[in-house]
Amino acid sequence: MELNDLIIFKTVVDEGSITKAAKELGYVQPNVSERIKKLEQELEAPLLHRNHKGISLLPSGEILLEYANRILHLVDEAKREIKIGGETYRIGTSQSILSAYLKDRIQEDFMKYQLIIDHSSQLQPLLLQQKADMIITYTNHANPELEEVFRTMLSMSLQKAKGGPVPNYADEFFFVSHDTQCPFRMHTVAFMEEHGLSKRKLHQVDSYSLIREFVAQGKGLAFLPSNTVDVENIDELTTADLPIYFYIHCASQKQIPRDIF
Structure with a gap:
């Protein structure tokens, strides 16, 4: 049974006549009659x-x-999904890059983007398997299958609740994600080692927005992008600049949206 046979059958039913259906479909009447006959033979009814x-x-x-x-x-639905999928631009990135950099650049035309949020180690496989059209990551990849198309910097610093007192680090919790390749986590671990702080004060939360909320509520400290609202930099600490890399697959023919740069 062919899909076109179902279209012919449905048109005959909708038109209530083989002659009218043939005219609607642009076929000659004998062809329509023959397709209906073959359907009946195939279904044996x-x-x-x-x-x-x-x-x-x-x-x-x-x-x-x-x-x-x-x-x-279902066929019409599949066509629509394929059309939408072909038009959307799939970006794999991390929660912090989405919140601190990407969100403001895509919000006016967000319907043309599909966002895949994952840990740093999972972003390169997305691109190699062509499940994403681009990845935006803190990691500098040397894979010959990837092409770097842009690079920018994100300023980062240790932050506390806005208006809160200067913290005694030994008394504070430090919030990080479970992503071992996250630069905010790595800076936090290095900072705690440098200041001889107990690792028991390291609190893992796999939600960038929740980490930011906890800091804003005065529940602890975290390394965050310097432009984060509701929190403030701890003055005596120097901010650090984190590079952000934009990669596409070398075989990609898809046009890159320029509003994300």
């Missing part, structure tokens, strides 16, 4: 009752019409 007024559905025809409507609806 009569589908239509033909009379001088046109056609009417037999019980087997009613069953087929129900399934034909479902199938054709």
Whole structure:
């Protein structure tokens, strides 16, 4: 059974006549009649009752019409999804890059983007398997299959609640994600080692927004992008600049949206 046979059958039913259906489809009437006949032979059941007024559905025809409507609806749905999927630009990145850099650049036209948020170690495989059109990452990849198309910097510093007192580090919790390649986590661990702080004060939270909220509520400290609202830099600490790398697959032919740079 071919998809076009279902279209012909449904058109015959909708038009109530083989002659009208042939005209609607741009076919000659014998071709339409032949396709209906082959459907009946394949299903081993009569589908239509033909009379001088046109056609009417037999019980087997009613069953087929129900399934034909479902199938054709699913095909139309698949076409729409494919069209949308072909138009959207898939970006793999981390929570912090999305919040601190990417969000403001895509919010006016967010419908054309599909965002895949994952740990740093999982971003390169997304691109190599062509499950993403671009990755934006803190990691400098040397893979020959990847092409770096842009690079920028993100300022980072240790931050506390806005207006809060200067912290005694030994009394504070330090919030980080579980992502071992996250530069905010790595800076936090290095800072705690440098100041002889207990690792028991390291609190892992796999939500960038929740880390930011906890710091804003005065529950602890965290290394965050310097432009984060509701928190403030701890003055005596120097900010650090983190490079952000933009990669596409070398085989990609998809046009890069320039509003993300």
